[in-house]
Amino acid sequence: MIGLGRSSIYRKMETGFPHPVALGPGSVRWRYADVKSWADGLQSAA
Template sequence: MAHIFLTDSQFAERYENHRSWPWRRLKLDPDFPKPVKLSPGCTRWKLADVEAWEAAKSGYAE
């Protein structure tokens, strides 16, 4: 199964925030999904990690 990755802009858009939001949140929340560095200048979040974090926050963790 191939991973789907989100840019900082795509991740922030899920919460109607600016693209700097996930970077700030990463520093404040130890449970926040960690980004993956795919190459120099290319850092993304795995959609599966984002969805797992969302489920845990809403109380529906699998």
């Protein structure tokens, strides 16, 4: 959806990217609504 690698995503979490939800040991996912809201905020700031 956003085309970022794992390390880039974790770096962006320091500056506002949503945090993931743990699904189990070693498994995380991001809520679509959280990521979409973040991306929409980028577009409105530009």
